[in-house]
Amino acid sequence: MTFLKQDWLARFDGLADLPEDLREELVKGSRLVHYAAGEQIFQPGDSGDNLLMLVQGTVRVQQKSETGREVSLYRVHAGDSCVMTTACMLAYEDYSADGVAETDVEALAISRVTFDSLVARSPLFRQMVFRAFSRRITDLLTLIDDIVFQRLDVRLAARLLELAGTDDTVHATHQVLANELGTAREVISRTLADFQRRGWVEQSRGAVKITGRAGLERMARSAG
Amino acid sequence: MTFLKQDWLARFDGLADLPEDLREELVKGSRLVHYAAGEQIFQPGDSGDNLLMLVQGTVRVQQKSETGREVSLYRVHAGDSCVMTTACMLAYEDYSADGVAETDVEALAISRVTFDSLVARSPLFRQMVFRAFSRRITDLLTLIDDIVFQRLDVRLAARLLELAGTDDTVHATHQVLANELGTAREVISRTLADFQRRGWVEQSRGAVKITGRAGLERMARSAG
Numbered sequence: 461m462t463f464l465k466q467d468w469l470a471r472f473d474g475l476a477d478l479p480e481d482l483r484e485e486l487v488k489g490s491r492l493v494h495y496a497a498g499e500q501i502f503q504p505g506d507s508g509d510n511l512l513m514l515v516q517g518t519v520r521v522q523q524k525s526e527t528g529r530e531v532s533l534y535r536v537h538a539g540d541s542c543v544m545t546t547a548c549m550l551a552y553e554d555y556s557a558d559g560v561a562e563t564d565v566e567a568l569a570i571s572r573v574t575f576d577s578l579v580a581r582s583p584l585f586r587q588m589v590f591r592a593f594s595r596r597i598t599d600l601l602t603l604i605d606d607i608v609f610q611r612l613d614v615r616l617a618a619r620l621l622e623l624a625g626t627d628d629t630v631h632a633t634h635q636v637l638a639n640e641l642g643t644a645r646e647v648i649s650r651t652l653a654d655f656q657r658r659g660w661v662e663q664s665r666g667a668v669k670i671t672g673r674a675g676l677e678r679m680a681r682s683a684g
Numbered sequence: 685m686t687f688l689k690q691d692w693l694a695r696f697d698g699l700a701d702l703p704e705d706l707r708e709e710l711v712k713g714s715r716l717v718h719y720a721a722g723e724q725i726f727q728p729g730d731s732g733d734n735l736l737m738l739v740q741g742t743v744r745v746q747q748k749s750e751t752g753r754e755v756s757l758y759r760v761h762a763g764d765s766c767v768m769t770t771a772c773m774l775a776y777e778d779y780s781a782d783g784v785a786e787t788d789v790e791a792l793a794i795s796r797v798t799f800d801s802l803v804a805r806s807p808l809f810r811q812m813v814f815r816a817f818s819r820r821i822t823d824l825l826t827l828i829d830d831i832v833f834q835r836l837d838v839r840l841a842a843r844l845l846e847l848a849g850t851d852d853t854v855h856a857t858h859q860v861l862a863n864e865l866g867t868a869r870e871v872i873s874r875t876l877a878d879f880q881r882r883g884w885v886e887q888s889r890g891a892v893k894i895t896g897r898a899g900l901e902r903m904a905r906s907a908g
Contacts, residue, residue, distance in 0.1 A: 529832075642831075
C-alpha cells in the first residue's frame with residue numbers, strides 16, 4: 461500500500477523529488493479516495509478538511525448562480541504537473557464553486573495537518589502549492605477574457621472540437637453547452653442552427669455531430 | 685524607521701500577532717515603496733521579485749485583451765485584513781493582468797526570500813497568504829458570476845452608485861465604464877441613455893451626474 465502510494469507521487473511534478481522523510485510523511489498523512497463519474501466532490505459550504513490531488517480522471521469545477529444557472533470554470537486533470545483542488549479546498553473564504561467528477565476519479569486526499577506541515581518544511585512543496593493557486597487564477601483570467609472579449613461562435617466552434625469523442629459527436633444538450641460557455645441556451649441554439657446551415661454540424665436529440673470539421677476549425681481559429 | 689514599519693504591520697490582520705523575531709525579520713526584509721496615482725505597479729511579464737502589501741491607497745487590477753480592450757478584475761484596498769498583490773506578484777504563471785495605482789499608493793514590498801522564510805516559519809503568515817489567494821479567487825468568481833448571470837443595467841446602476849463622489853457625479857467616460865463592467869461601449873451608452881430618460885442621471889462630457897438616486901438604488905437591488 462505504502463509502496464503503491466509512493467508510486468503515485470511520481471505522477472506529480474516535484475513530489476517525486478521530495479526528500480524521503482517528507483515523502484513518507486505525505487504518504488502516511490493521506491489516503492486514496494474514489495469518486496464515480498457524476499459524483500459531487502466538493503460544494504459550497506464544505507470545510508475542506510482534505511486537499512485533493514488527482515491521480516486519475518477529470519474534475520469539472522463550476523459555479524451556480526442563485527437562479528440555478530451554471531457556468532463551467534475550469535477542469536482539473538490527472539497527471540498535470542500539479543493537479544490540486546487546493547484553491548477550492550482551502551476554503552478560508554466561502555466559495556460559490558463546486559466540483560463534480562466528470563469521469564471516475566481517483567485522488568490522494570491529504571489531511572490539513574500534513575498539508576500544513578509540508579508547506580512549512582519543504583520549499584518544493586510550497587512551490588507546488590503556489591503554482592497550483594497561480595494556475596487556477598490564470599484559468600479564471602482566461603475564462604473572463606473569453607467571456608468578455610471572444611465571439612461566442614468562435615468559442616462554441618472550439619468547444620465542440622474539444623468535446624467531440626472518437627465518433628465525432630458531442631453528447632450534450634444546448635443547455636449543457638450554454639453552461640460550458642457561460643451563456644444562455646437560446647444563444648447556443650441560434651449559433652448551432654447557423655453552424656448546421658453551413659454544413660458543419662448535424663443536430664439530433666442531445667447530440668451534435670460534426671460533419672464539416674474544416675469549417676469549424678477555421679471558425680475556432682478566427683480572432684475573437 | 686523600524687519603529688514606523690512595525691506600526692504599519694498592525695494594519696494587517698494577523699501580522700501584529702506575529703512573534704517579535706518574525707516581525708523583526710519582516711521589517712528588515714521589506715521596504716516602503718510609493719506610487720503616484722495612475723502609475724503602473726505591475727504588468728504581464730514582471731517577474732515579481734517583491735510581494736506588495738498595501739499600506740495606503742487602492743490598486744485596480746485589470747486585464748487587457750489582445751485587441752486592447754480592458755476589463756477591471758478587482759481592487760486591492762489598504763487596511764483589508766490582508767491586502768496583498770500576492771496572487772499576481774507570485775508570478776509562477778504568465779499572468780495577463782496588470783495593476784495600476786488608482787490613488788497615491790504606499791506599500792510594503794517584501795522580498796521573495798523574506799516571504800518564503802516567513803511562509804516556512806509562521807503558521808499565522810501562511811494563513812494570511814492562503815487567505816489572500818482565496819480572496820482573489822473569490823473576487824474572480826464573483827466577477828464571472830456578475831458577467832454571466834447579472835443584467836447589465838443592474839450592474840451599471842450599482843457601479844454608478846459605488847463610484848459617485850461626494851458631488852454625486854461619476855467622472856468617467858462610457859469607455860471607462862465599459863471596461864469596469866467588461867462590456868462594449870455601445871451597451872453602456874444605450875443603458876445610460878435609458879437611465880437619463882428615466883430621470884436617474886444627467887450626462888455631460890466625461891461625467892455622469894446622479895439625479896435620481898432612489899431609482900438607481902431600486903434598479904441596483906433588483907435581481908439580476
